[in-house]
Amino acid sequence: DQQVKQNSPSLSVQEGRISILNCDYTNSMFDYFLWYKKYPAEGPTFLISISSIKDKNEDGRFTVFLNKSAKHLSLHIVPSQPGDSAVYFCAAGSGGYNKLIFGAGTRLAVHP
Amino acid sequence: DAGITQSPRHKVTETGTPVTLRCHQTENHRYMYWYRQDPGHGLRLIHYSYGVKDTDKGEVSDGYSVSRSKTEDFLLTLESATSSQTSVYFCAISNDAVNTEAFFGQGTRLTVV
Numbered sequence: 521d522q523q524v525k526q527n528s529p530s531l532s533v534q535e536g537r538i539s540i541l542n543c544d545y546t547n548s549m550f551d552y553f554l555w556y557k558k559y560p561a562e563g564p565t566f567l568i569s570i571s572s573i574k575d576k577n578e579d580g581r582f583t584v585f586l587n588k589s590a591k592h593l594s595l596h597i598v599p600s601q602p603g604d605s606a607v608y609f610c611a612a613g614s615g616g617y618n619k620l621i622f623g624a625g626t627r628l629a630v631h632p
Numbered sequence: 633d634a635g636i637t638q639s640p641r642h643k644v645t646e647t648g649t650p651v652t653l654r655c656h657q658t659e660n661h662r663y664m665y666w667y668r669q670d671p672g673h674g675l676r677l678i679h680y681s682y683g684v685k686d687t688d689k690g691e692v693s694d695g696y697s698v699s700r701s702k703t704e705d706f707l708l709t710l711e712s713a714t715s716s717q718t719s720v721y722f723c724a725i726s727n728d729a730v731n732t733e734a735f736f737g738q739g740t741r742l743t744v745v
């Protein structure tokens with residue numbers, strides 16, 4: 521039973537447009553959410569996070585929105601660039617000790 | 633970049649043989665983790681450590697053991713490798729127990745034949 525779900529395995533976006541990656545979760549005890557970016561043959565890299573007491577966090581071109589009532593979060597990338605092409609993982613903090621529960625990932629392709 | 637080194641980076645081993653993967657950090661972070669990444673599953677936690685000699689199981693710990701004798705080193709051992717343990721293994725570290733990002737190593741690709 522996946523507690524963190526990324527239902528879109530892939531997303532293709534034109535350069536300069538907005539990329540929206542979605543994530544749903546089932547465990548209402550999650551209180552911290554993160555997005556990681558992963559290039560091939562590299563480890564995941566932390567991108568942005570949000571606490572459950574907030575509904576939005578912004579860092580440059582990246583914004584994460586949290587809708588607790590819907591148990592849904594999304595990552596917006598504006599404007600999208602070819603270098604953003606990677607696999608994006610949504611993760612949620614659970615149970616102390618900073619253990620993270622990850623979604624299956626969404627592969628983003630940004631084309632010129 | 634966080635100072636995390638995983639070794640080896642690639643390994644091919646035979647079914648039934650023991651395998652040990654090493655994670656070495658230079659950040660003096662208290663918390664260390666081993667994850668595996670498989671298609672369709674994202675990253676799943678195998679074991680984690682919250683201090684020297686303090687470890688606990690994650691969600692997919694069967695067939696794996698860990699040890700942490702020093703702050704900087706976290707070892708993952710497959711006692712008797714099986715084909716289902718073919719995967720990419722990532723070590724991660726964090727400096728706090730809650731609500732903070734974890735930093736990942738570059739991964740070890742393990743193939744069990």
